[in-house]
Amino acid sequence: MTDLTIRPAAPADHDAIWAVLEPILRAGEAFALPRDWDRAQALAYWFTPGHHVHVAQDGADIVGAYYIRANQLGAGDHVANGTYATGSQAQGRGVARAMGLHSFETARSLGFTAMQFNLVVATNTRAVALWTSLGLREIGRLPGVFRHPVHGPVDALVMHRTL
Template sequence: MIRAMTRADFENFWPSFQAVIKAQETYAFDPDMDIEQAYQIWCLTPLKSFAYIDNGQVLGCYYLKANAMGPSDHICNCGYMVSEAARGKGIARTLCQHSQQIAIELSFEAMQFNSVISSNEVAIKLWQKLGFQIIGTIPLAYRHPKLGYIDSYIMHKQLVVNT
């Protein structure tokens, strides 16, 4: 079940969130941020945030926000996280499909991911299967703890045809 993320849902997911940011392999978040800072970034600043719940546990979540303001506010941006124990079970796919539907309902016309780390091959393949294209490369944009400086990609998908 996917539902709007509550404070309790975020607290339930916090150990997974914290593990992701401490690993420093996929998100450019401060690895030492506390739960309040993380909650602000993931749940309060974005337009919407959602949780994937199974048997009372939050296995994954995402946020959705406008990618820019004014004349570019028709393009949204999302971020997704899935707990390590739940990876490989289709949760990221389900969350991404859900986010696209919500984006269309909120009148967004396209979705853009601003920094998909080039070593995150599983995510890149999934986003491409779901219709996203790499539209740009930011050279050496990410300091990976094991690989050193690596590229990140900008990925984009048109959700509705512009009129």
């Protein structure tokens, strides 16, 4: 990706973000979100107040999106949480890595001191390898908490790193 830009999402990006999110939601293998959400439901969630939404743009094309937010309220609001989506046409091209690194910098600039992912599906080996390579470590394993459409109940990892 020679022309990758990561920037805050704008309302004009909604269709492109939906085009990235919809296949991931329908597959049901990575997000603990309803597989049957429509565009309005998915975008309402993605743009929930308190979510800092960014897009990865390759030339004129949106090829990924992520948001970060406080992992918890109150006494836990210094730890960020994030959700990331890469379009199928851009997988394996460094988009997720770039978004991960960008999100860490964004989180730091917002005053977060750590990043925690509460549910990384253990069968999503690409995500586990990416997050491990970016310094997150598995701090817990939740047995059988994710209903995978192919494998049935699978474990999810809790992953964490300081920023």
